[in-house]
Amino acid sequence: MAARSRRWFLGLASTIGYAIAACRSKTPPPEPSALGAPVGPYGSRSRFERAVRFFSRAAVPEETSSKTPLHETFGMLTPSSLHFERHHSGVPDLDPAAHTLTIHGLVDRPLVFSVDELKRLPSVSRLLFLECSGNGNTEWKGGAEPTVQRTHGLTSCSEWTGVPLSTLLNEARVQPAAKWILAEGGDACRLGRSVPLAKAMDDVLVAYGQNGESIRPEQGYPLRLIVPGWEGNVNVKWLRRIKLLDQPAMTRWETSKYTDLLTDGTARQFTFEMDAKSVITRPSGGDALPAPGPYEVTGLAWSGRGKITRVEISADGGRTWSDAELQLPVLPIAHTRFRWNWTWSGGEATLASRCTDETGYVQPSRQALTAVRGVNSNYHNNAIQNWKVAANGTITNGNA
Amino acid sequence: MAARSRRWFLGLASTIGYAIAACRSKTPPPEPSALGAPVGPYGSRSRFERAVRFFSRAAVPEETSSKTPLHETFGMLTPSSLHFERHHSGVPDLDPAAHTLTIHGLVDRPLVFSVDELKRLPSVSRLLFLECSGNGNTEWKGGAEPTVQRTHGLTSCSEWTGVPLSTLLNEARVQPAAKWILAEGGDACRLGRSVPLAKAMDDVLVAYGQNGESIRPEQGYPLRLIVPGWEGNVNVKWLRRIKLLDQPAMTRWETSKYTDLLTDGTARQFTFEMDAKSVITRPSGGDALPAPGPYEVTGLAWSGRGKITRVEISADGGRTWSDAELQLPVLPIAHTRFRWNWTWSGGEATLASRCTDETGYVQPSRQALTAVRGVNSNYHNNAIQNWKVAANGTITNGNA
Numbered sequence: 001m002a003a004r005s006r007r008w009f010l011g012l013a014s015t016i017g018y019a020i021a022a023c024r025s026k027t028p029p030p031e032p033s034a035l036g037a038p039v040g041p042y043g044s045r046s047r048f049e050r051a052v053r054f055f056s057r058a059a060v061p062e063e064t065s066s067k068t069p070l071h072e073t074f075g076m077l078t079p080s081s082l083h084f085e086r087h088h089s090g091v092p093d094l095d096p097a098a099h100t101l102t103i104h105g106l107v108d109r110p111l112v113f114s115v116d117e118l119k120r121l122p123s124v125s126r127l128l129f130l131e132c133s134g135n136g137n138t139e140w141k142g143g144a145e146p147t148v149q150r151t152h153g154l155t156s157c158s159e160w161t162g163v164p165l166s167t168l169l170n171e172a173r174v175q176p177a178a179k180w181i182l183a184e185g186g187d188a189c190r191l192g193r194s195v196p197l198a199k200a201m202d203d204v205l206v207a208y209g210q211n212g213e214s215i216r217p218e219q220g221y222p223l224r225l226i227v228p229g230w231e232g233n234v235n236v237k238w239l240r241r242i243k244l245l246d247q248p249a250m251t252r253w254e255t256s257k258y259t260d261l262l263t264d265g266t267a268r269q270f271t272f273e274m275d276a277k278s279v280i281t282r283p284s285g286g287d288a289l290p291a292p293g294p295y296e297v298t299g300l301a302w303s304g305r306g307k308i309t310r311v312e313i314s315a316d317g318g319r320t321w322s323d324a325e326l327q328l329p330v331l332p333i334a335h336t337r338f339r340w341n342w343t344w345s346g347g348e349a350t351l352a353s354r355c356t357d358e359t360g361y362v363q364p365s366r367q368a369l370t371a372v373r374g375v376n377s378n379y380h381n382n383a384i385q386n387w388k389v390a391a392n393g394t395i396t397n398g399n400a
Numbered sequence: 401m402a403a404r405s406r407r408w409f410l411g412l413a414s415t416i417g418y419a420i421a422a423c424r425s426k427t428p429p430p431e432p433s434a435l436g437a438p439v440g441p442y443g444s445r446s447r448f449e450r451a452v453r454f455f456s457r458a459a460v461p462e463e464t465s466s467k468t469p470l471h472e473t474f475g476m477l478t479p480s481s482l483h484f485e486r487h488h489s490g491v492p493d494l495d496p497a498a499h500t501l502t503i504h505g506l507v508d509r510p511l512v513f514s515v516d517e518l519k520r521l522p523s524v525s526r527l528l529f530l531e532c533s534g535n536g537n538t539e540w541k542g543g544a545e546p547t548v549q550r551t552h553g554l555t556s557c558s559e560w561t562g563v564p565l566s567t568l569l570n571e572a573r574v575q576p577a578a579k580w581i582l583a584e585g586g587d588a589c590r591l592g593r594s595v596p597l598a599k600a601m602d603d604v605l606v607a608y609g610q611n612g613e614s615i616r617p618e619q620g621y622p623l624r625l626i627v628p629g630w631e632g633n634v635n636v637k638w639l640r641r642i643k644l645l646d647q648p649a650m651t652r653w654e655t656s657k658y659t660d661l662l663t664d665g666t667a668r669q670f671t672f673e674m675d676a677k678s679v680i681t682r683p684s685g686g687d688a689l690p691a692p693g694p695y696e697v698t699g700l701a702w703s704g705r706g707k708i709t710r711v712e713i714s715a716d717g718g719r720t721w722s723d724a725e726l727q728l729p730v731l732p733i734a735h736t737r738f739r740w741n742w743t744w745s746g747g748e749a750t751l752a753s754r755c756t757d758e759t760g761y762v763q764p765s766r767q768a769l770t771a772v773r774g775v776n777s778n779y780h781n782n783a784i785q786n787w788k789v790a791a792n793g794t795i796t797n798g799n800a
Contacts (some may be wrong), residue, residue, distance in 0.1 A: 036490030038461035041452035052441035061438035074561035074609030075525035090436030125475035161474035209474030
């Protein structure tokens with residue numbers, strides 16, 4: 001709270017003024033008089049809650065994505081029920097008692113693990129964001145989507161628990177010729193991605209836990225490859241086999257998809273690490289500020305390369321910037337909640353956030369990003385997002 | 401992983417030996433061939449998952465508790481759907497659009513806030529455990545319950561988001577005579593607890609968010625008082641008013657309940673802070689070890705006074721102790737996951753964990769605790785929990 005300005009808090013008086021005024025007309029609800037619901041085995045949210053993942057009608061709804069309502073989430077965590085989805089052939093209905101993970105290819109000792117066997121091995125838990133590299137793909141040529149859910153909703157943050165892949169690979173005895181792994185999912189398309197062996201031996205997990213319980217079906221139940229900081233697609237869901245190879249497998253999802261088309265007509269392949277990115281989630285597109293006065297501006301920042309070290313906010317479209325407060329603890333490769341106290345004077349404004357990560361990398365403007373990448377890319381757009389506040393308080397996408 | 405012994409990892413060969421043997425008989429499931437389920441608005445867990453909160457049949461099921469299946473959770477977080485419950489008159493069905501929070505009593509400016517007004521104010525998020533002070537009340541006189549869910553399932557850990565209560569109290573202008581607050585819930589019994597003003601002005605939150613979404617109904621929707629590190633009961637759910645007082649209100653829940661009966665017949669009142677405590681969650685009571693060999697022993701430790709600094713494990717009923725590995729980050733007043741590599745030789749064993757917090761306090765044995773407290777208490781049992789492993793691998797409550 002120390003970083004928050006005293007002046008802003010004095011400004012609160014006007015907000016509280018509404019409360020006092022409202023106090024005279026506002027009647028607290030009647031005192032409760034009847035017993036409520038009893039205890040229960042597995043809870044669900046209030047019937048008054050409406051937040052849902054967003055998805056468009058698609059010809060093949062099993063081959064599409066759904067987006068997290070970032071404007072309706074709090075803190076750093078994403079509820080598992082609202083974690084974004086990206087499926088290439090739908091969510092398989094896997095029985096963990098029948099599911100296995102095979103490790104084969106360039107190993108001396110091919111292995112097949114049951115899920116129960118994996119759960120008996122030494123485990124690790126990490127709070128990590130996962131972001132689809134297609135997040136923000138609507139924004140290359142200007143503000144195409146009206147809300148932060150639709151511009152940035154393909155990122156979510158969970159606590160993942162599982163076995164270090166290095167433990168399994170060591171037991172399988174990887175041969176010297178092996179340089180890559182192919183991870184393949186148990187969905188109908190058998191989605192497969194290649195990952196360099198060095199990363200596989202570093203911090204990759206074979207995860208079975210998400211936010212304290214088993215991974216949700218949409219997130220890969222019962223096993224998911226978790227590749228910290230790398231694009232969502234390589235975090236293979238419904239993981240069924242890992243094959244050791246001397247070169248990448250050149251699957252569909254690392255050739256025709258998930259490559260970045262550049263201005264000279266060539267495509268960049270294997271853009272694994274997700275660059276630092278941030279977005280203001282509240283207030284944001286679709287909100288309407290009821291009156292001039294003090295507002296908390298809040299959002300999320302994250303980097304695939306480590307910790308977020310700084311988030312700056314501009315209310316004038318990038319002419320001036322002020323430091324936001326970062327919610328502690330700031331964890332590497334996790335969503336970091338930031339907050340900034342703003343007093344809206346009632347005129348036009350443009351809100352934007354810009355983050356820096358521990359490597360010193362600064363999130364670029366859209367102009368700076370497209371100068372290098374062009375506007376033909378589909379993936380890896382980490383540009384600054386602008387939200388335009390009209391004089392009447394309505395907020396729209398400000399990526400002109 | 402550095403702290404894990406090399407010898408134990410070599411022992412893994414026997415585990416992996418099972419996998420290799422099983423590999424010959426184990427057939428990976430058939431390759432998937434049909435599209436799975438499409439994307440959806442709000443997800444739920446797999447139909448194969450069975451973890452549920454435990455509760456006994458009660459004459460009044462609205463006035464009882466349910467316990468978290470700690471043996472089936474991973475990492476530090478508790479899924480909101482499995483967060484323990486303790487209700488005194490059931491879960492009210494509150495409409496957040498009609499709900500208000502009143503601040504009154506010894507203030508110059510009584511205030512009434514709507515939920516939306518509170519959400520506009522500066523917010524804070526914290527990962528915190530909540531523990532009912534009745535957790536472990538079955539264990540004062542020996543091992544009475546068979547599983548860790550039933551001995552220790554009244555603790556859970558969530559990310560809470562809300563407004564610092566100090567912000568609201570400053571705006572209400574607390575009068576010098578005020579020394580305590582009374583926090584009252586919107587349930588039928590209007591559960592109320594008194595909290596000293598110094599704590600109320602320190603780190604208490606009026607929370608509306610839990611694990612990234614709105615607080616669950618069983619946890620106080622739409623508003624809950626979060627009092628970091630203090631017994632669960634003072635974290636008043638369905639919060640409807642805060643009254644500033646010059647002395648504690650002496651409600652039912654701080655006089656006839658939630659006081660500690662001592663050996664001399666007097667009762668200790670206002671035992672607010674939850675002392676350091678730990679428990680092994682896997683393997684634990686009700687489990688059966690399939691064969692001698694290496695096992696990961698894991699559990700949770702927490703302290704209402706700050707960070708856990710050390711967890712030790714004994715496999716011989718407390719004669720010898722070894723340091724467990726703590727999952728980073730270790731956060732103050734949060735569940736801390738610990739892990740220890742154990743090789744079970746196949747004989748009888750007694751597993752126990754003992755934690756230390758940053759104040760230097762060491763979790764006591766049951767003998768040491770009852771020497772001071774006697775065995776008439778219902779609340780605040782933080783003694784070491786023993787799990788007895790029989791020669792055949794079955795595990796039972798070892799609190800002789």
